[in-house]
Amino acid sequence: MTPAARVQAAIEVLDAVIDAAKAEGAPADRILADYFRARRYAGSKDRRAVRELVYGAIRALGPVPGNGRDAMLAYGRADPAHHHLLDLFDGSPHGPAPIEAPLTDNGAIEARPGLAPDWLVAALARSGVAGEAAAALMGRAPLDLRVNTLRTDRASLDLPEPGEPLAAPQGLRFASGTRAEEWEAYAQGLVEVQDHGSQLACLAAAARPGEMVVDLCAGAGGKSLALAAAMENAGRLIACDTDKRRLGNLAPRAARAGAGLIEPRLLDPGREREALGDVAGKADLVLVDAPCSGTGTWRRKPEAKWRLTPRALRGYAALQDRLLDIAAALVKPGGRIVFVTCSLLDEEGAQRACAFLSRHEGFAARPVNLPLGTARGEGWRLEPLRDGTDGFFIAILARPC
Known part of the structure; x- marks a missing residue:
């Protein structure tokens, strides 16, 4: 592929990423994989170069661009190091069409540099994430x-x-x-x-051999595997999720890891309480690794910033409240809920823990003692800039004996 053809390929991938962000479709890495699966002629250097262009543009731009061409033009304008990309809009075979609007006319290009959509930048700032701490969200994760x-x-x-x-x-x-x-x-x-922050969240859970543990939102089971190791395969660990596909990945992972105590349990959305009635009031630990906006994982999935809306954020917060209420019915006297989100927004962290404590008299927040991070409200927060981890909020909510 010529350099111009690589730019055009990046534009086409960005078009698909933008459409997927609006429709809650496939993530960028899957879109890239599908794109090149249909174009076997592209070599490894071509694939790497296009990937760099796509993720570079996503990281560099704030609001959701109107289309991939505008995104790539804005990316080329944003930094002198990328100005050479503009010369590749030359109408050559397989390359992008020439630039018709003058580059000095900012109104000619919808896309613009920034961390994220303006409302989301403001929400992060209200949550104490601004300046260098915010910029670090667009770095690359190890x-x-x-x-x-x-x-x-x-x-x-x-x-x-x-x-x-x-x-x-x-x-x-x-x-x-x-x-x-x-x-x-x-x-x-x-x-x-497993990201270091996720490992620390499991460390805070302090699962012990012989305990009954419920991983309420296990997904593909990364944290379930860490809990099983901490429990030394002794006790009972029920790994739950409503997503059959994701939960189906847990069994082979558990077999490979030798985690024989894990019991996968598929839940019916909206009927979780009924499916967990046999363990109500019996769990020593309920891990609520709740679905969230994923603002703490932008280093890995930068396009997630384009998928989030204020309405979706409110929906996540409501779901987190509901899951915490379910967990409260499962934990036994003297037991604990460990609430985790991979978000840096207080709406999905400190505010949710505070709201839970106001709804459930007798529960109390325990200190979170970890080698990294800092206190945030009734919990603990890990951040990419300060701690070198993904962004996480962790709270320990204990039921009295």
């Missing part, structure tokens, strides 16, 4: 691994690359793009891909 203590431990593990030991007891960090899933250690279940 690859973090958790060593699976059901199979081995960090001190004795031999990997193709050494990795940087992290504050989490079994955490290792590698450069972004490290293909750890191709390692024999991964195939043998010795390591799992």
Whole structure:
């Protein structure tokens, strides 16, 4: 592919990403994979270059662009280092059509630089995330691994690359793009891909051998696997979700990790209480890793900023309240709820914990003691800039004995 053809390919991918953001469609990485699956002629260098252009434009632009062409033009204008891209709008074969509007006319291009849509930038600022802390959300995340203590431990593990030991007891960090899933250690279940912040959230949960634990929003089971390791395969761990496809990924992952105590349980949306009636009032720990806006994961999924709307944010907050109320009915006297969101918005963190405590008399927030992060309301927050993790809010909500 010529350089101009790569720009045109990036424009086409961005068109699909923008459409998907408006329709809650496929994520950018899947769109890219599908795009090149249909274009086998593109070599690895071409795919890498187009990917860099697509994600560079997403990270650089604020509001959702009108289309991929406007997005790429704005990206080219935003930084002198990218001005050469504008020269590639030359009408050459397989390249983008020439620029017709003068570049000095800002009104000619809908897209503009920024962190995110204006309302979302303001919401982050109200939540104490602004300036460099906000800019860090558009950085690139490293690859973090958790060593699976059901199979081995960090001190004795031999990997193709050494990795940087992290504050989490079994955490290792590698450069972004490290293909750890191709390692024999991964195939043998010795390591799992898990962000350092997610590992610390599981550390805060403090699951112990012999406990009854409910992972209420298990998804594909990353945190369930970490809890199983902390429990040393002793006790009972029920991993729940309403998404059959995602939960279906847990069984093979658990088998690879040797996590034999995990019991996957598919829930019917809106009827979760009935499906969990047998464990009501019996759980030592209920982990509520609730669906959220994902503002803390923008380093990995930058297009998520274009998918969020004020209405969707209100919907997430309402869902989080409902899940916490379900968890309150499951936890036994003396037990605890650990509420986690991968969000930096107080609407999905400190405000939700405070609202829960106001609804449930007797529950109290316990201190969160982690080697990274800082207190936020009745909980704890991890941030990319300060802590080098994805953004997380963590609260421990204890039921009295």
